Amino acid sequence: MIEISNLTHVYEQVDREIIALKDLSLNIREGEFVVFVGRNGSGKSTLAKHLNGLLLPTSGSVKIDGFETSLEENLWKIRQRVGMIFQNPDNQIVATVVEEDVAFGPENLGVPREEIRRHIDEALRSVHMSEYARFEPHLLSGGQKQRVAIAGVLAMEPKYLVLDEPTSMLDPKGKREVIEIIQKLNKEQGVTVILVTHSIEESIYADRIVGIGRGQIVLDASPRDFFGETELLEGLGVDMPSAALLSLKLQKEGYEISRALSMEELADSLCSLN
């Protein structure tokens, strides 16, 4: 369980203070798939960085399984539980061979040698990169590199995976690969996923979408309810899924179809019309 209570974060600048998060409270349960959306500068990345103590609260608290991030003695436990993935895979790969990169985390945690081997193999298997274990990372595509970065985090066997725009630098195939892996980790391995994204297609698979604006939670709902709040979406800078826009248009023409979130869903409901 992640418990965020009355969290405020202020960035101190030379001439002024920027309030990035304001008295924000949010709980994330184990096994959930939660998406954070919002405009650039809304505070969603700041919030993500609080989840493993990369940033510490100006006031309020963040607790991971009961461990407060503001207590220094908790940081190791927290960082082993909460893995972070960022936008640019090139900035996250440290070794010259894929499997050595994946080993970096467990080695630092002092995991015994024989066990490290098992951790690496399992991590690479779960991101479908086993056959690349001996490759040099620079020979991989963007999507493959990002999956290696995810394996590096998985090798520490975290309960929570926080991903900050992990697909924004990838091509369509790379995006698909990474999103499939994230969904699989959540559904099959029970990893709790917190995904920060601007992509609507990526957010419709979540259990919950949390919309953040000016450092506060504007909307916290299931994808279906979330995209029903047309007026709030505008302020959050979030577009409606194209499938939802088209289903609204068709409803106006008098067709009785439900509001679809994906094109698959819309195709199904159009086919069942007659």
Place this chain on the structure above:
Amino acid sequence: MLIELKNVSFTYMPDTPLAQQAIKNVGFSVRTGEFVGLVGPTGSGKSTLIQHFNGLLEPLAGEVLIDGRRIGSEISALLVRQKIGVVFQFPENQLFEDTVFKDVAFGPRNLKCSDEEIEERVRSALKMVGLDYFEFKDRSPFTLSGGEMRRVAIAGVLAMNPSCLVLDEPTSGLDSIGKREILTHLERLNKEHGLTIILISHDMNEIARMVDRVVVLNEGKIEFDGSPKEVFLKRDDLLKMGLDVPEYASLLIKLNERGFDVPLDLFELNEVKDSIVCALERRSR
């Protein structure tokens, strides 16, 4: 022809064991006023290709002509860089001055323009990207939003008065409002100012909506070159390359497979809605 590539090949680290051919015998040209979308999977050679447009890279074989003149021998690379402005990925990382004015003025100042000319160019460049001169000129670029910073960076390139703007993923990482702002201004630059635009993007919805012509690069070669309608009909080939088709096209393809009589080459919401309504009416008859 504004830009013309004739049988261009380029290899990184030639004659070494690490040699990697990035561009293979590419013939490609862009006319003045065109809006071209350049798409391709990671590593297909897009970035290598655009660096040939303004002489940042010299072809190993073949030649690059700008307005019919060969870069290097008939037109200097310096002049080419004024004519063909390239906006690289995350251009806001290249902002460095303490005010927006100074940052946008950097190019014209290096061209030794007079102070009046510089001011005029900065004003018009900021206007072209929709930023108010008086509101923004004295602000630090680092206090702006992501979308604004990126528009300042684009204005810096526009201040060189290029005839062509090449942009490498100008909307990546921006929220939907920031994206829309950039795209609206690109459309205006093309339609109203007659600027030739070459847009690299992984977002096929964006490509279908914006461009007149799509060029698909794969493994250093041009695979397809045509209107969005022609190119996005090659769905299976595009998927195999790791690309995609616009969302509405993917819906129409699904419906078609399930017996709906709909055209496959529509990308705009209302067109798509009308075609589905027509197909539904025909079915109910």
